[in-house]
Amino acid sequence: MTTTVRENALKCRDAAAQIAELPEDAKNALLHAMAEALEAGTTDLLAANARDMQGARDKGISEAMLDRLALDESRVAGIANALREIAAMPDPVGQVTRRIQSDKGFSIERVRVPLGVVAMIYEARPNVTADAAALCIKAGNGVILRGGSEAVNSNQAIARCLRGALRDAGLSEHALMLLDDLSREAMLELMQLSDIVDLIIPRGGEGLIRFVTENARVPVIKHYKGVCHLYVDASADLDAALDILIDGKTTRPSACNSLETLLVHRDIADAFLPRAAAALVERGVELLGDEASRQRVPTMAAATDDDYATEFLALKLSVAVVEDIDAAIAHIRHYGSDHTEVIATRDEAIANRFVHALRSAVVMVNTSSRFSDGGELGLGAEIGISTTRLHAYGPMGAESLTIERFVLRGNGQVRHGRGSAAAGSEA
C-alpha cells in the first residue's frame, strides 16, 4: 500500500504535465467528451447509484444524506451540463493578470499557471466527483479524488466515464485518479506527499477537516461547514425577508449554503416571527429558539448553545431574537463558520456595517444564501467553498486552481553591473 499511494500520485503528476500543456480548445473538447460519456453511461451510472442508495438505506442514513447521494436521469444530465458550462468558461491558464514595464527596461508579466496536482477528500454528493475533475482539468491540473464510502459505486461509475474520455483523447487517464479504497493510513500518506501534491481540499464534516488539518503537510484549503445566518433587521422589508428565509431554509436543506440560523431584531420580532414560523412549519421545518423567540412562538422547542453552532443540513432552524445589529454581529462572530451571512435591511448604513463587521467569505444584503454557489456567482461551477482565509475564500472555480507567477523578459539588464556591490538593506 505504501508504494501504491506514492506511485499513483507520481503517475498523476506526470499525467498532469500533459494536461498543463493542453491548449484551450483541446481542454474544452475533452470536457465536452466527458459530458457525452456521462450521458452515454447513464444506465450504468444509475445502476451503480442504486447500489449506493440501497447500501445507504441499509445503514439508516438520514433523508438529507440520501438526497445528496441520489441520482436520476435529470441529475445525470445536470452533471453533464455542468461540465459543458465549465468548458464554456474562460481558460485561466496563460492569462496575463498584470503587465508592467520596469524602468530598467525589462517587461514583467504575472501569468496564471496550473497548481499541479490537486487532491480532494470529500463526502457524499457524486456530482462533486465530476465537477472537481472537470475544474481541475480546465485549470491544467491533475486530480486525485477520494470520495465517501456511501457513494463509492456512483463515483467509480462517473470516474470510468471521465477516464474513458481522457483515453479517447490520447491522454493518460492518470490525470484523474479516484482512490476510493484508500485506508486511513494511505490517506495520511497522500496528505504528506508535499513533493508531489500541491493542494489538498477536504470537503466535509468536522472529523474529516480535523483529520486533514492535523496531519497534512501538503497545503490545505478547507471546505468546512456552512452555519449560514439570516439577520432580519428592524429596517427590513419583511415580505422580502420572508422570501429569503424560506428559500434559504427549505429549497435544499442538505446544501451547505442553506440557512441554519435566523436572527431577528426585537423591534420587529412580534410582526415577523409568528408569520415566519407559520410559513416554515407549514413546509416541515423544525424550529429551535431562545427564550424571546419562544415567547413569540410558544410551539418552538428550546435551542441549546450547541444548536447555534450546528450545521443541521436538514429541515431544522435555530432562531434568536437580538437587541440590535451589534448583537447580531456578535452572535455570528461567535457561532458562525465564516461561510455565508445575509442581512435583510432597507438601511444602507446598516447594510454596510454588517458587511464590514463580518469576516465571512460571502456576505449578502437582501439576497438568498442559496446564491452562495460557484455557478450563481459567475464561476461556472465550484470545486468547493473555501472557509480557509488563504488563496481562495468562498466558492472556488477553475481560477482558484491556478497560481500567478512572474515572467521577466529583458535584454541583458543587471542590477548593479560588473563593478559595484550591493548596498543598503536590499534583498
Next chain:
Amino acid sequence: MTTTVRENALKCRDAAAQIAELPEDAKNALLHAMAEALEAGTTDLLAANARDMQGARDKGISEAMLDRLALDESRVAGIANALREIAAMPDPVGQVTRRIQSDKGFSIERVRVPLGVVAMIYEARPNVTADAAALCIKAGNGVILRGGSEAVNSNQAIARCLRGALRDAGLSEHALMLLDDLSREAMLELMQLSDIVDLIIPRGGEGLIRFVTENARVPVIKHYKGVCHLYVDASADLDAALDILIDGKTTRPSACNSLETLLVHRDIADAFLPRAAAALVERGVELLGDEASRQRVPTMAAATDDDYATEFLALKLSVAVVEDIDAAIAHIRHYGSDHTEVIATRDEAIANRFVHALRSAVVMVNTSSRFSDGGELGLGAEIGISTTRLHAYGPMGAESLTIERFVLRGNGQVRHGRGSAAAGSEA
C-alpha cells in the same frame, strides 16, 4: 508560558481589528511615522546591532551571515525609506477586483480584505522585521514576528521604534508583536493557533521550514531556499550573459535571489566558460564544476551531487555543461527550489520553451536573477518570496497579505421562490 502565547496572539488579533478598520491615509501616516521613528532611533539601533554583531562574531558566524546582519546609517535609512515606499503603494484593502451584475438582478463584488493575523518566523536580516511589520499593517493585518537569535537586539530596537509609532497614533502596540524569546514549545503552540492566526510564513533554511511545515495547523507559505540557475544557451549574447552572471553571483551573495548554479550549452562552453571563470575568480568566487566544465577550466574543483542542490549564500558557484536546453530544464527540475531561473538566449522559441517548461515562481529571459525582489518587481517591498505554490508564488507584497471575498447586494432575490424545491445536481 502556555497561556502567554495564546494571550499574546489574542491581543494581536484584537489590535488587528483596529488596523483593519484604518482608512488608507491613517495607515500611510502611520508608516511615515514609523520611518521617522527608525531614523530618530538610529543611534540606539546601531548600538543594539553592534551587540548582535559582536555576539555573531563570537559564535564564528560566516561572513555572508555577518553581512546580512550588519546595519549602518545608510542601511537604517534604507529601512526607513522602504517603509515610505510601502506607504506610497496603493492600498489593497477594499479594492474591488471584480464586479459582476448577476442576471438575477443582484450585484456581485470581489473585495479585498485583510488576512487577519500573520505570523512570521525568520532568520537574520533585521530589515525584514521592519518590512514585514509595515507590509502587514499596510494590508490591514496584525503581525507576530519571531526573529533569529543572532539579530535579537537589532530586532527589538526596531520593534520598539515601530510600536512607539503605533502608540503615538493612538493604536494598540499589540498589532506588532515581536516574540523573540519564544521557546521551541511556544513556537509549536503559536503555529497551532488556527483559530487566531491566519497565516504563518517561515523564512529561512531547511531546518526551520521543516519544523514549521511538519507542525503547523495554521496555513503555511514557505520562503524556502533560492537555488537559482542561469542557463546560457548556444544562442546567447555571451557579453550579456557574462554581465548577468557576474551581477547574479557577486553583487550580494547572501541574498536568496543570487545565482547558485551556472549551466552552459556545450556548443559555447569553450568560448564562454574560461572567460566567465576568469571574471568570477577575479571577484573571489569559488567554482565547483562537473567533468566537462573542469576540462575547460582545469583550476575548478569537482562538484558533488549535493553541491547542485545547495544554496551557498556565499561567493561560491556550481557549474555544469549541458547537452542542450532539455538537459538544462531537466537539471533545474531536479535540483531547483522553484525560486528563480534565468535563461540567456537570443532565440525567442528557446526562451518560451524555458519559460513554459519550468514551474519556478520567477522565470527570466536575459535579466539578472537579482531582480527577483518585491521592490524591483513593482510590489514596493516584500515580506518574503513564496516557494509554496498557493495563494502567492514568488515575491509577496502587501496585496499577498489580503484575501478576496464576495459581497452581494440585491433587493430580495431568491433562488427558487416559495413554492419550488431544488432539482438536479445543484449545490
